[in-house]
Each structure stands twice: as structure tokens, then as C-alpha cells.
Amino acid sequence: MQPSSPTIQSPSPVAITSLPSPPYSDTVCPRRTRLQIDLLLLAIEALDLGGSEALLKTAKDLELQTLIENRVALWRLRSTNPLRRGSQRRPMSLDEARALVVITCHLAKRLTVLLRQLLLAHQQLVEKNLSPNNHFRLSNYLERFRAHFRARMNPKRAGVMAYNTDEKLNDLALDLLSQLLFCTGTSGPQRLWSSLFDGEVA
């Protein structure tokens, strides 16, 4: 068993040391960071049926258990997304965000082939003026993403109401798909990490 709040005492796990401190005065993550990380993970879960299991396993493989102890801890972290049903007002520390970024990129890397396939398929469909439903894998992903999103986000929040149609949710899902592709690169974690603070630093 790990202590419940080890971030203060123990040094940061090796996996997250490559992510620099943002030029940002606060010690907790801004709203958009929490939202974006959770959405990327949601997209991963829609791509990969065993995504949520893989999430925990990756945390273990990367020795991030000090930050993400178990399923409940992960759920609590993801619930810091302000759009979620039962969103928690607990803050997300920078180290916790780092851990999630590293995990996201690790999982995205495993899905590189699928990500490229889906994006190429979407591009071809757009060129032929066809809807994404004509591609089985892609429509499958979009459907699952919509279901996940609607099941987990609080429909009363304005940020969720903005995605009130299938088309808008599809657009979000496709955006996330290309964002995940950029996470797969050699410097994916650094790029994602830096992008999470766009518009938040002084």
C-alpha cells in the first residue's frame, strides 16, 4: 500500500521528469488542462475497449502508482474535469497531470496504427463528400465516443450543452483523434504538456 498523498514527501517518479514546470504561478492545474486530459482519455477509451484497464496497467508499468494508486484514485482525478457529472472540486496537482499526460501518450503510441487509419479514412471520406458512417471502424469510434461523453458529462453544464448534436460531438471526437496522433510522436508528452497550458501562463 502506498501512502495516500505521497507527492509531497517522495521525489517525482522517473517517467514524468521529462515534463518541465510550466511558467505558471499556481501549483494546481487550470480548468482547461483538467478538461482536456479527461477528454483525451475518453477518446482512448472509445478507441480501445479495454482502455480503462490499460490505463491502470500503464500507470503500474510506468511506476506511477505513487500518483495514481488505484481505480478510485484515477476516477477521482478524472472527476476534476469540470464538465463531468459529479465533478469534484478537488484540485489536480501538476504531478498528477504529468502522470496522466505520460499515460495518455503511452496509450496513444500503442494506438498509432489505428489512429493513422482512422484519420486517413476520414480524410478520404471528406474528399468524397461521404459521412463518417460509411467507414465501419470510424463510425464505431464516433458512436462509442458519443455514448461515453453523454453518459459521463453533466448535460446541465454550458460546456456540455455546446455539444448537443451528433455532428458537434463527432467533430470533437475527430479533433481528439488528431490530437492523439500528435501525442504519439517522439516528443509527444512534451508537446501535449506544453499545449495544456496554452493561454494559461502569465
Add this chain to the structure above:
Amino acid sequence: MTIQRQYSLPNCRLVLEGWGDNAEATSNFMEGRPIMTILVNAECHFSGQDKPLAGGREFLDHLAMSVNQYAQQVLSGVPHYMAQSSGKTSLISLHQTDKSHHRLTLRAAHGKDEPSDKNNASDIQLDLSTVQLFDLVEAIDQMVADAQTLPDMYLDLTPVSKRGVSSQEPVARRVVPAALGISSLAVAAIALFFVPTPEFEPAEPEAETTEETTDGASTNPLLPGTEPDPTREPTSETGENSDQSESSSLSSDDSSSSNESSDTSQDSGASLDELPTQEDIEELFTSATPIVDSDKLTELTSQLRTQIVDAWDQNPTFEEELEYRVGVSEAGEIVGFKFVNDASLTHEAEVPLRDLTFFPIDPDVVANAPIGQFKVVFRPNGVVEVSPWYGRPPGTDE
């Protein structure tokens, strides 16, 4: 000796040609992979494009910088203002044409640096799909990560600042919140214009009143011995006051703190010999924490009865019972009392309650202390009855 490096991805191939540092080159030669420190030529081939983008070190630097910024923009959705630190515009610029296409523009200005480039007359534009763009990003990442190639290149990623974002917002959108604020202020101002200005009823006399009453009250215990009838005394001065004090007793009966009673408090306070007004006492009775401990109540009951019986030395002249509601502090001191029936007011002078009332120097002390409330009945036959106002506990809750 020329060193060539190639970073290949499905849609993009980055080819670099350059020289190694001489001393380094010889030492590393045996290891097979000398360090390339000087770049001569960089070429960027895209699948589906026959002519590569090409240039020198400046081209490569600008390419890396623009691509870094643009990739971050794709990831965050926050537009990066492509400002150059040096102030001059980049050779390479990228912008989005539609959801899945990105246009890369190579400015012609660099043609003079590169005589081999035949397209120096016009800018080169390439439309890249997201996957092609990613391959370009990845090729650059691999090149930067390669310690044997141009070790002075590093991954330069910085989040765009708040200021950078806010300046991106169109003026119209930035003005909206301010306009909304100003207009709602205007609406509120107009609405409040029609609300009548409250009449200035100076609060000071009231403050004086309480001061006077406490003053009068603290001196009061000395008076009754000489003054046989303190309540009557002010009445003789002004006919109006009798009505007022009467109405005050009536209004306090139904335990209301209406406007009327607050008026009377002012008027009755004007006469010096008055006790704390009925309203004050009413407030005290309702605001103070009641004593609920049954033992304490029993003790206080008997204490109060003894106190009153000892002090009551007049023969009663009244025909009906006089009923009072009396507040007692924990120490057994009477801190205030109220008239419950009319007779109790008329014959108040015949009972010793006023003499026994304890007048604290600081009214706040009493206000914060718990008090017990008792019903005290003086019978015409000279008997005094004392019982807790809220009955015996349990059930002392209001």
C-alpha cells in the same frame, strides 16, 4: 567529409547534409556515426510532391519553430500568434484551411540564399493533411532528439501566454462583456431612480433614547422610595404619553415588535424616569437564550418568590390579579418585566418589581446572558404566585 542524415516517415522525409566538426569527426569516425554540427542543406520531401522544400540552416530553424507552434495549436486549439522574437516574419508559415488540412507556405524571400531554388519568384504552398503534418512534426522531433545531428538544436516549446490569447479575440467579442456590464448598471440606475428616497428619520434620537433609558433606569431604583407613582408622573406632564405607554403595553402583549411599538419606544424614552421600554424587554426576552435546566428553574423560582414576598410590604388595593412576565438572570436578578394584563400596568406602583429590577451598567452583558422567564401573579389577597413562563421542563422549548 559530408555527412548525410535522413529521417523517414510514411509521408515525409527529412534529408540533411552537413559537415562534422573536424576534431570531433575524427574521434567519432571509428564509432561510425560522427556528429553533424554544420548544416549545408536540408530537404523536406512530402509524398505526392515531386519537388522538396529545401534550404539552409535558417530554413530548418524556421521550419522547426513554425511546426512546433502550429502543432501545439492543433493540440490545444488555442491559436498561436506567429510572432517572431526578432520581429521579422518566418520563412515558413502554417495555417489551417479546413478541419483536416493545413497549408504550409514557404516564402520566396529565401530564394537569394539558395541559388539552387528555381522557385524564387513565388511562394511555395503545400496543403498537408493532418497525418502528413504529423509526419513532418515527427521527422523534426527525431532530428532534434538525435544527439549526433546538430546538437545545438533543441525542442523549444512554450505555452502561449494569456496576453497572447486575449489579443486574438476580436474586438467585438471583447466589448460584449463590458457593454453588458455598463447597460445593466444603467438599467439598475433607472430602476432605482423611481424608488423613493427613504425619509431621513434620524437614528440619533433613538440612540440617545437607549442611553437615556439606561441612565434613567440606573438612577431609577433610588427614586421610587420618594416617588410613589413613577408611571403616572410623566403622564401628568403630557397627556399624550399615557396613551403611548398604554399602547405599548398592549402591543407588547401580543409579543409583536411592530412599528407602533418602535414609535412608542421613542416617545416613552423621552421621559427620563422610564424603565427600558417594553419593546426592549420584549427583544431581550426573545433574543436571550432561555434557561432550560429544570433544577436551575426551580431554584430561580423559589429565589424569585422569596425576593418578591420580602419586598412587597404594601397592602394591595387592586381588585383583580396583576400578572407580569419577568426575566431573571442566572444569578437570580430581575433584568426586566412586562405587563401582561391592564391591571398590572395600572397598579404597577403597588408591587415591588421595579425596585427589585437590576439595571446593568452595560446592557450588552444582559443581552448575551441566558435568562429565565417567569410568570408572577400578585393576588388581591396578598399572595404571590411564581411559575416558569414556559411551564416546567421538559417542554421548555419555545
